[in-house]
Amino acid sequence: MLTFIGLGLYDKNDISEKGLSFIRSADHVFLEGYTSRLMGTTREELEAFYQKPVRLLMRADVEQHPGELLDCAARGNTVFLCAGDPMVSTTHADLRIRAADRGIPTAIIHGSSVVSAVCGLSGLQNYRFGKSCSVPFPQAHWSPTSPLDVIAENRALRLHTLVYLDIQDGRYMTANEGIGLLEGMARKKQVTIPLYIGIARAGSDAPVVRAGTADALCSMDFGPPLHVLVVPGELHDMERQYLERFAGLC
Incomplete structure (x- = not known):
């Protein structure tokens, strides 16, 4: 399962309660860091807040080499985090299509944009x-x-x-x-x-x-x-x- 979760606009507290519960129950947590950033927090603060390790992905990891992310989603509950709302970026729409092509169920939890x-x-x-x-x-x-x-x-x-x-x-x-x-x-x-x-x-x-x-x-x-x-x-x-x-x- 691959769930796209929007983190909101500025800091760790912008996420919805639904999004936070999905993160805390996930097997794998990935954070993209290239389309936008939460300037009011750090990855270390997010890890402490989520009580989970967070792996940072850059553009090439998502657009060119998403294999590891998709493999994790094929094996267990995986969340893909981004600032704002996940589907404002067409990159993330492409990632959802790739997951669907592999038969991986997907979902979206929106955030403020x-x-x-x-x-x-x-x-x-x-x-x-x-x-x-x-x-x-x-x-x-x-x-x-x-x-x-x-x-x-x-x-x-x-x-x-x-x-x-x-x-x-x-x-x-x-x-x-x-x-x-x-x-x-x-x-x-x-x-x-x-x-x-x-x-x-x-x-x-x-x-x-x-x-x-x-x-x-x-x-x-x-x-x-x-x-x-x-x-x-x-x-x-x-x-x-x-x-x-x-x-x-x-």
Whole structure:
């Protein structure tokens, strides 16, 4: 049996009671550490909380070499943990398909996700979001502009865009860096992004939410990770009032 369990947004206490009971009764516990992270805890704290050893998996372990994980699931109760909600990442959908192909029963225990958290923190209506995108750290001879294309398409439809920021080898892109990269793309394509929303540490006791122009937000200190951006489309009056009240929009 392979059970996918979402851990929520920030620390060990975000998990549901159902998810915790499944972990504590599992024969094997795996934690993926590449699509997102629980910044309010450590693996050692999770092991103490779960009363179980936790094996950390990185991208290659899940996407290219999932054999050991699937072998464990074929023999006994195995849980696959990730921050947020398990099926927001298509990688995890692929893993569930692989398990099904081997005849391994699967189940999902959902957790809170940044996809819904940004709506509560920003006041933007969830049904007014279009396709999301990700901003990667630039590499030598590779600097994609596809995130800007997604934003432009959404804005043409008056829709908001959730922008994920890259995580690489313990390096976490900040809202400031993400805005800087998007502004660079915008200059190349001669387009303008009039408004950004930066959100830091969603799910923590002290999240930061700020709305403003690129110049205004790039000078701000959003504090420790994780950060995410939203590029709004056309704002409803209620959305604008919410941003003015809770995100400092002028």
